[in-house]
Amino acid sequence: MREFRREDFDTLWSIDQSCFPPGISYSRLELATYMRRRGSFTLVTEAPPTNSRPSAKPCTQPSGIVGFIVGEVGRRDAGHIITIDVVASARRSGIGSKLLEAAEERLRAANCRSVSLETAVDNQAAMAFYKRHGYFLVRTVPRYYSNDMDAFVLEKEL
Numbered sequence: 001m002r003e004f005r006r007e008d009f010d011t012l013w014s015i016d017q018s019c020f021p022p023g024i025s026y027s028r029l030e031l032a033t034y035m036r037r038r039g040s041f042t043l044v045t046e047a048p049p050t051n052s053r054p055s056a057k058p059c060t061q062p063s064g065i066v067g068f069i070v071g072e073v074g075r076r077d078a079g080h081i082i083t084i085d086v087v088a089s090a091r092r093s094g095i096g097s098k099l100l101e102a103a104e105e106r107l108r109a110a111n112c113r114s115v116s117l118e119t120a121v122d123n124q125a126a127m128a129f130y131k132r133h134g135y136f137l138v139r140t141v142p143r144y145y146s147n148d149m150d151a152f153v154l155e156k157e158l
């Protein structure tokens, strides 16, 4: 895992496009704006070079990036996860958990006492993932997404 570099941007945007349906995925401008916001940070996971995993199936973007997370240190000691995206072929191998734990650690280090996020109400994988990580449901926001889908707001004490 490493910090985002500027040359990663196109790959991250294309991963986001593949992870979410239209209306929930970000436009390039939206993603760039969130990533540049004051207090925000982006962590990236790269797959090990394939020659160190001779039996591994090719499962990555050409860049080798298999996932990323965008978080932000907000006002009043509140952290926020803006997005977490793992390429479909690399899911259920702990990458999302490592990204989320690293982001939570970053927020703790910045004195955030809690972290919140939004997820589409039909995203069962995300709900199972966040439940596993100790997040609880705070409220529902009707028509949160531009495709009119409602969002659950989830939160966790840090």
Ligand SMILES: CC(C)(COP(=O)(O)OP(=O)(O)OC[C@H]1O[C@@H](n2cnc3c(N)ncnc32)[C@H](O)[C@@H]1OP(=O)(O)O)[C@@H](O)C(=O)NCCC(=O)NCCS
Binding pocket: 019, 020, 082, 083, 084, 085, 086, 087, 090, 091, 092, 093, 094, 095, 096, 097, 098, 118, 119, 120, 123, 124, 125, 126, 128, 129, 130, 132
């Ligand atoms: C949600 C997401 C980030 C999870 O990433 P991941 O790398 O697959 O997660 P992990 O392998 O660390 O999973 C940890 C645990 O979460 C739960 N979980 C994750 N995906 C799940 C699924 N599809 N169904 C049920 N439980 C799931 C399981 O308890 C899992 O542990 P297990 O594999 O030992 O059973 C990934 O599915 C993803 O990128 N989805 C598309 C984008 C998205 O929906 N992002 C979140 C909304 S903002």
